[in-house]
Amino acid sequence: MNASSLQDVSALIEDAWRADGTRPLNDHLWLDLRDGGRAGFAGIIAREEGRSHIVGYCQVSRGNESWAIDLIVHPHYRYDSLEIAPEMMTTALEIVATEGGGHVHWWVFEPSRAHKQIAEAVGLQPGRRLLQMRRALxxxxxxxxxxxxxxxxxxxxxxxxxxxxxxxxxxxxxxxxxxxxxxxxxxxxxxxxxxxxxxxxxxxxxxxxxxxxxxxxxxxxxxxxxxxxxxxxxxxxxxxxxxxxxxxxxxxxxxxxxxEQAMLYVDADNASAVAMYSSLGFSVHHEEHSFVGNIAAEKATS
Ligand SMILES: CC(C)(COP(=O)(O)OP(=O)(O)OC[C@H]1O[C@@H](n2cnc3c(N)ncnc32)[C@H](O)[C@@H]1OP(=O)(O)O)[C@@H](O)C(=O)NCCC(=O)NCCS
Missing domain, CATH: 3.40.630.30 (Gcn5-related N-acetyltransferase (GNAT))
Known part of the structure; x- marks a missing residue:
C-alpha cells in the first residue's frame, strides 16, 4: 500500500461511510491500514479503467490466532457485488493460503442475502454473532x-x-x-x-x-x-x-x-455479559456477523 493507494482507499471508505451511515473497516483493521500493516497484512484493490475512484477494497490482517478479512465495494458497484466481491475475496484467501493458512473471519455489518451468497461462493460459513448494544446516558x-x-x-x-x-x-x-x-x-x-x-x-x-x-x-x-x-x-x-x-x-x-449515548459490542453467546448489560438498561441496536473458514496452507507459486 503506497501513499496513493492509501488515499484511494480512504476515499472509498468515505464514500461507503456516507452511503451506509457506518464506517467500514473495524477498529483493528483500520489501525492496520493506517499504520502500514503488521506482518501478514495485505490490501487488495479492484479498479476499473477510466474511473477515478476504486471499485473495491479487501484487507487481510493476521491476528494472534486467526486472519481477519474486510471487504468494501464502492456504493456505485453494489449491483455487481456478487461478481466483484468473490473475486477479491478469493485473492485474499489465496494470500492467506500462501502465508501459511489458518482460521479466517470476515465481519459484516447487518448481513444481507448478498453477504451470505458471497461467503458461500468462497466457502466461508456463518461464525460469530456480535451485538451492538446501546443506552442513553x-x-x-x-x-x-x-x-x-x-x-x-x-x-x-x-x-x-x-x-x-x-x-x-x-x-x-x-x-x-x-x-x-x-x-x-x-x-x-x-x-x-x-x-x-x-x-x-x-x-x-x-x-x-x-x-x-x-x-x-x-x-x-x-x-x-x-x-x-x-x-x-x-x-x-x-x-x-x-x-x-x-x-x-x-x-x-x-x-x-x-x-450522550453508551455503546458496546458483545458476543451474542456471552450470556453473563449480555445479562449484565441488559440489567443496566442496554438494548440491542444491531447485529454484526462473521463468516469463517479454515484455509489450508499452500506453497507460493511465484
Ligand atoms: C462479563 C463480566 C465483566 C461480568 O462480571 P461479573 O463481576 O462476573 O458480573 P456481576 O457479578 O457484576 O454480575 C452482573 C450481572 O451480570 C449477569 N451475570 C453475571 N454472571 C452471570 C452468569 N454466569 N450467567 C448469567 N448472568 C450472569 C447478571 O445479570 C448479573 O446481575 P445480578 O447479579 O443482578 O444477577 C465478567 O464475567 C468477565 O470479565 N468476563 C470475561 C470478559 C468479558 O466477557 N467481558 C465482556 C466483553 S463484552
Whole structure:
C-alpha cells in the first residue's frame, strides 16, 4: 500500500461511510491500514479503467490466532457485488493460503442475502454473532448510588500495564481478538488519538487489579458516544457484582467526558455479559456477523 493507494482507499471508505451511515473497516483493521500493516497484512484493490475512484477494497490482517478479512465495494458497484466481491475475496484467501493458512473471519455489518451468497461462493460459513448494544446516558441516580462506596482510578501505564495484560488475557483466554494481547498491542492502543486514561477505570484490591472498564469516546456521529471498549473482572472474582459496578464507573466516566449515548459490542453467546448489560438498561441496536473458514496452507507459486 503506497501513499496513493492509501488515499484511494480512504476515499472509498468515505464514500461507503456516507452511503451506509457506518464506517467500514473495524477498529483493528483500520489501525492496520493506517499504520502500514503488521506482518501478514495485505490490501487488495479492484479498479476499473477510466474511473477515478476504486471499485473495491479487501484487507487481510493476521491476528494472534486467526486472519481477519474486510471487504468494501464502492456504493456505485453494489449491483455487481456478487461478481466483484468473490473475486477479491478469493485473492485474499489465496494470500492467506500462501502465508501459511489458518482460521479466517470476515465481519459484516447487518448481513444481507448478498453477504451470505458471497461467503458461500468462497466457502466461508456463518461464525460469530456480535451485538451492538446501546443506552442513553446519564445513568439513573439509583444506579449511580450503587457505586457510592466503590473506588476506581484512571489507568496508570507504569503501574498497571502488566497487571492489565495478565487480567485481560486471563479473562479473554478463549476470545479470538481480545485474548493474547502483548505489551506492543496495548502500547499501540495507548498511542491512538482517542486514548484517554481518565475513561479507563481500574478497580484495585490489595494492590492488584481486580477489574477494569476501558471506555472510548466517539465524536464522529451526531451524538457523542461512549463505548465500553473492553471490560473484565479477575476470573476468580466473577459473579460478585464487580463487573456491574465497574461498568457503572466506566459509563459515568464516559458521561462526564460528554457521552450522550453508551455503546458496546458483545458476543451474542456471552450470556453473563449480555445479562449484565441488559440489567443496566442496554438494548440491542444491531447485529454484526462473521463468516469463517479454515484455509489450508499452500506453497507460493511465484
Ligand atoms: C462479563 C463480566 C465483566 C461480568 O462480571 P461479573 O463481576 O462476573 O458480573 P456481576 O457479578 O457484576 O454480575 C452482573 C450481572 O451480570 C449477569 N451475570 C453475571 N454472571 C452471570 C452468569 N454466569 N450467567 C448469567 N448472568 C450472569 C447478571 O445479570 C448479573 O446481575 P445480578 O447479579 O443482578 O444477577 C465478567 O464475567 C468477565 O470479565 N468476563 C470475561 C470478559 C468479558 O466477557 N467481558 C465482556 C466483553 S463484552
Amino acid at each position: 446519564p445513568l439513573e441516580p439509583e444506579v449511580l448510588a450503587e457505586i457510592a462506596d466503590f473506588y476506581t482510578e484512571p489507568f496508570q501505564p507504569e503501574r498497571d500495564a502488566q497487571q492489565w495484560l495478565d487480567l485481560n488475557n486471563a479473562a479473554f483466554a478463549r476470545h479470538p481478538e481480545q485474548g493474547g494481547w502483548t505489551m506492543d498491542t496495548l502500547r499501540s492502543r495507548m498511542q491512538q488519538d482517542w486514548f484517554d486514561a481518565s475513561g479507563f477505570r481500574v478497580h484495585r484490591r490489595q494492590e492488584m487489579m481486580a477489574s477494569f472498564c476501558w471506555t472510548k469516546m466517539h465524536h464522529d456521529n451526531s451524538t457523542t458516544m461512549g463505548e465500553i471498549y473492553v471490560i473484565a473482572v479477575q476470573p476468580d472474582l466473577g459473579g460478585q457484582g464487580l463487573g456491574r459496578k465497574t461498568a457503572i464507573a466506566g459509563l459515568d466516566a464516559a458521561f462526564l467526558k460528554g457521552a
